[in-house]
Amino acid sequence: MSERVVKPVGRGFLFLDSHPAGCERLVRELTAQVEARTPDARPVALVVGSSSGYGLAATVAGLARYGINGVGVSFEKAATVRRTATAGWYRTAATSAYAEELGREFHFVNADAFADTTKAEVLDLVAERFGGVDYLIYSVAAPRRVDPRTDTTYQSAIKAIGQPAQTKSLAYDGGEPVLQEVGIDVATDDEVAETVQVMGGEDWTRWVDALEERKLLNDGFSTVALTYIGSELTGPIYRQGSIGAAKAHLEETARSLSKRDGVLARTSVNGAAVTQASSAIPGIGLYVSLLHKVLGEQMQTPMQQSIALWDQLTGAVEPELDEDGRIRLDRWELAADVQAAVREQWEAVTQENIADVADTVWFYQEVRRLYGFDVDGVDYEQATDVDVEWPTSKA
Template sequence: MTERLIKPLGRGFLFLDSHPAGCAQIVRGLTGQVEARMTDARPVALVVGSSSGYGLATTIAGLARYGINGVGISFEKAPTHRRTATAGWYRTAETAAYAAEQGSEFHFVNADAFADTTKSEVLDLIAERFGGVDYLIYSVAAPRRIDPRTETTYQSVIKAIGQSAQTKSLAFEDGEPVLQEVAIEVATDDEVAETVQVMGGEDWIRWVDALEERKLLKDGFSTVALTYIGSELTGPIYRQGSIGAAKAHLEKTAQELRERDGVEARTSVNGAAVTQASSAIPGIGLYVSLLHKVLGDKLQTPMQQSISLWDQLTGDKPLDLDEDGRIRLDRWELDPAVQATMKQEWEAVTAENIADATDAAWFFAEVRRLYGFDVPGVDYAAETEVDVDWPGKA
């Protein structure tokens, strides 16, 4: 047992340590946002990327609202003598405790989701405990991928396509917000192709293939990959850039999967949020901080959107599809009136007024919460236990 006083030390939006008690409190706060609709039938779900962001919210929403059984997969680091575990490690431990309290049989596997060995391990567990799955939620955000079949390592990039771009970006120096102008380089064809290999649909379809080969797809099986489109303000760096090419491949994969018998596949377009993945993208922090200023409490959280997703997947509510067959959970963000105001606010931000013109303080607090800091009810002056076990497997 090792108790330590943990401080939020880091650089930019990355912190070296995470706070176990804060991470646990975050999970409990999320569960409290969900109204249960449980029935005797507990759907079986496989969530690939269950420890952070929208994947975490989708896992908790499924557990709290519909009492799902199943498996969650993530790739987290254990505590060492120098560092705490990653925030996702602590969030997973608390999510597992909550699942047990709810009477759900939900297992958590800590492994590389891209690896064939992981797929075999997880499918063995599903076959033994559940006999198949009703839902596959794919929510993987990774900077690189090793293809286990070729042993090739692919690296994703955040770059423009066609021509270079310039964007305003939010940063912090000594806790104070500063406005930066960030130049976005043009990606080479190889860089775009590698980004698609990491963030596109190839691994998603391999998961479906593996389940299908093992005859683990239950009747009415449905799979969803979580994605983002965003506005014109973030378009040059996101949807029109290298990341956007990967997202387009994800959508093409969904169309291919829908052509199979017994497979219902969609991408779910989520709204903007503060996540560990999004905070690393130039311009997104400024955009989200302005979006919160414009919308306030009307900004839909990942949990609110995840509840809506589960309601649609289970048939409690009809699918909200666009003309391309994508589930749209982002209509509140892309409302023309909201985006018109956002454009005005974006153009009005300067280096001199950034602290007042944005909700930068809110954004920075949200980033800290990703690591378990700035959470109400947690005593950060007290030492806390960092050696938290990974949830046991069956």
């Protein structure tokens, strides 16, 4: 055992270490939010991007509410002499333990989801243990992608399209909130194209292709890719920027996949949340802090939305679709009165009043919780074992 006291050391929204006990308890908090059901069917699910954010919530919600079996895929790092494992590593170990307690057969593969070798490994496991897949949930957030056919590395860019943009943004200095003005450069055509290659629907398509080629699509197979639209306040950097081009491609991919026999593909538009991916995007941290100030406990968590997603995927409730066929889990966020209140706060915020106008304490705690810190019930002065094993497949 390698035990040590783990403290939150990092810069901005990025922490260098994660707390194993905090991450484990965080997963337990997620499971407590789910009202379990005992459905007759035990569907098989493949969750690509199962260790963090909405992918983690979808995995836990599926296990707890519908007793799914299947496979989760993520790309995490083990502990080293100098550093702990990544938070997703510890969360996956905790999720696996929870699945075992439920008596579910859910395997976790630690590998690059973009690689063909990963697809082959996962599909071999699916074929051997389950014989097919009912649901594929695609929730990958990555800064770069290596195309397995050409070995070309594509790098995503967080930039504007058409003209430069300016946004207010939230930073922290010693834990204190700092209001910044951030300029957003215009993306080149190549940068937009590369962002689409990383964050668009090509890899999602390749997962469906691989399942189809191996005849692993069960009758009634459906797949959903998780996405975000967001507010007009964040539009220039998000939906109207290079990321938005990738999200549009994801939605077009859903329409294309659904033209195939035996495939129902949709995108699920989730609401705003504090995630490791979203906290890196200028303006999003401030926006989410303002949104929480306006809504408080009425702000829907990723788990609440994931429960709603599974209810709709399984047909327990009628899918809530928009005119473009997208599942909409974000209506609470984009309600006119909510957006008007957030805009009022956005326009009023200054460095002098930011701690009052925005819920900056909550946001900073939520970022720390992503790494297992600030979780109730954990003694952070106690040494903890950082060498947690990756869950191995059990025959």
